[in-house]
Amino acid sequence: MTSQPQPPFNVPPPRTWDARLARRLVTPLVNTWVTPNHLTTLRLLIGLAGALCLAHGGFTWTNAGALLIVLSNFVDHTDGELARIGGKSSRIGHFYDLACDALVTVMLFVGMGVGVGVGSGVGAGGVQIGGTEVAPGVLGAIAGVAVALIFFLRMRIEEMVGKAGTKQASVGGFETEDVLYLLPIVTLTNVVMPFVVVASIGAPLFAAWVVIDYVRVSRRSAHLAADTANASETR
Numbered sequence: 001m002t003s004q005p006q007p008p009f010n011v012p013p014p015r016t017w018d019a020r021l022a023r024r025l026v027t028p029l030v031n032t033w034v035t036p037n038h039l040t041t042l043r044l045l046i047g048l049a050g051a052l053c054l055a056h057g058g059f060t061w062t063n064a065g066a067l068l069i070v071l072s073n074f075v076d077h078t079d080g081e082l083a084r085i086g087g088k089s090s091r092i093g094h095f096y097d098l099a100c101d102a103l104v105t106v107m108l109f110v111g112m113g114v115g116v117g118v119g120s121g122v123g124a125g126g127v128q129i130g131g132t133e134v135a136p137g138v139l140g141a142i143a144g145v146a147v148a149l150i151f152f153l154r155m156r157i158e159e160m161v162g163k164a165g166t167k168q169a170s171v172g173g174f175e176t177e178d179v180l181y182l183l184p185i186v187t188l189t190n191v192v193m194p195f196v197v198v199a200s201i202g203a204p205l206f207a208a209w210v211v212i213d214y215v216r217v218s219r220r221s222a223h224l225a226a227d228t229a230n231a232s233e234t235r
Helices: 017-029 036-056 059-086 091-118 136-161 176-188 192-234
Strands: 127-129 132-134
Touching: 017 059, 036 059, 036 091, 059 091, 059 176, 091 136, 091 192, 132 136, 136 192, 176 192
Parallel strands: none
Antiparallel strands: 127 132
């Protein structure tokens, strides 16, 4: 009689509730052919399907897309947990995970913008900015590009100072990214257009803050490298 594989004792429990559930679900996969990259790919496919549904427009499609995005966001935790408890971590897998995270998030905002522009029950028309009407798809693209920049800079920061430098805020077992679990509320209440507008403003502002943080970390890393080199020359 065989028992289910147990997580290694030296792996600390996850901080967030969804990651804890994800660990329970992937524990039976530790000694199987399933790899974290398989789960990352599954997360990517579900996320892209959700973005396409959002881009289709219409109440039914938009809500289906929101549910798929929520599912994709949860599955995103499974690859990391499998890598940790199964000893299957790899640098390539980590960057593949980051790339998929960025692509799904970008397509999420672009899809929402395009879906709003379709005007099939979730709002139509553009937004007046300085006397010029800006298409919702453009606003979604602005938010998406800002998000892509955020992911890239956070990846560079992580390379310089480690994962601690990009650690998300956590309160009550929830992280910043868990706000995506509220996406179905946005679609069910038909406030997709205001959400896209807010995202097109908030994402670039947050990207600007990440740029400042990146510059600060880069300078600090350069100073530490210079100090280390000087100390070595002195010795």
